[in-house]
Amino acid sequence: MASEPAATTTGPLAEARVREALRRFAGEEVARGPVQGLGGHASLRTYWRAGRGARSLMVMVMPPGAKPEEATQGGPPAEEPFVNVQRYLGRLGVRVPEIRAFFPPEEGLAGVPGVVMVLEDLGDDMLETRLLAGDDRERLYEAAVDQLARLRARAEARPDPACVAFGRRFDRALYRWELDHFREWLLEAWKGAALAPDERAFVDAEFDRIAAALAAEPLGFTHRDYQSRNLMVLPGGEQAVIDFQDALLGPRQYDLVALLRDSYVELPPELVERMLRRWLVRFEEAGGPRLEYEPFRELFDLLTVQRKLKDAGRFVFIDRVKGNPGFLVSIPASLRYVREAFDRRPDLAGLRQVLARHVPELRPGREP
Secondary structure, eight states, rough: OOOOGGGEEEEHHHHHHHHHHHHHHHHHHHHTTOEEEEEEEEESSSSEEEOGGOOEEEEEEETTTTTOOOOOOOOSOOOHHHHHHHHHHHTTTTTOOOOOOOOOOOGGGGGGGGGGEEEEOOOOOOOOHHHHTOHHHHHHHHHHHHHHHHHHHHHHHHHHHHHHGOBBBOOOHHHHHHHIIIIIIIIIIIIIOOOHHHHHHHHHHHHHHHHHHTTTTTOOOSSOOOOOEEEEEEETTTTEEEOOOTTTEOOTHHHHHHHHHHHSOOOHHHHHHHHHHHHHHHHHHTOOOOOHHHHHHHHHHHHHHHHHHHHHHHHHHHHHHOOOOGGGGGHHHHHHHHHHHHHHHHGGGHHHHHHHOGGGGGGGTTTO
């Protein structure tokens, strides 16, 4: 995991970098105006708002040598991934933030290497915050699902080798790394449990089986974290997509798991089913192949097990390694999703039995 002194993304030195970027892009008046640090969730990136109202700007500050926040493949990209993927998504008709200015690491703003970007300010209304404000949940998710279906269908029709996402993929090794992340951080570090040798051998074999099944699925452009905190709801209701720099190739269901099995917003089962069926219709309407619901749902449930086990472990990692306990509250929802997916996948009963000995939240009927 890449790390850096905190002062390069927060504090006076970071603010100096932000003001230097604003000075070069918009002039001295803007650079000397109000600047507010907004943080960056679990990311190494931080965000700053400059100015107020309709003329405000967002500035993204990245540490030197920043790498993807989670494991992925491929060597150093030829172009900054955020810039690269933003351009590709824009060509597909996806609403993404405009890049107003880009300062590469060698610019060394305020004497510090690292990327700084001046971006369009999309406001503060995430899908999550609009849900909390009481907006119509069905309409919000219909819009998110419709956009995702169009994105996927268009990306399958128009792949671009120049886009960094097409040079990295979910393969067996990556799926397995994420499952081991759960074992290491949730099971061992959080629960203080250790699998007995026979349990470990069985779990390893089951994890291998899951990874192989998922890796055999058709691949296409995958955002990787298409969820309520990465969808900005604009004043007219349009949803803009952010945090796409770690995109890669993955199964069609992956971004749907991120959206409909969101650890920050829990949805009732009937809404999840409606949205899955809606995606299939919209995907076909956008030019994708016709897919049958039942096998599509089976893979969705298998991906739910894999992704949400990883997420539960990741939240512990963020606490123990990055010193941010704010995501621990989302562990129960992640484990509930796994439990519900286990209910729908009786072929995983053996794995569930072993894991539930150490993680009781996974037992049938258990409420974490």
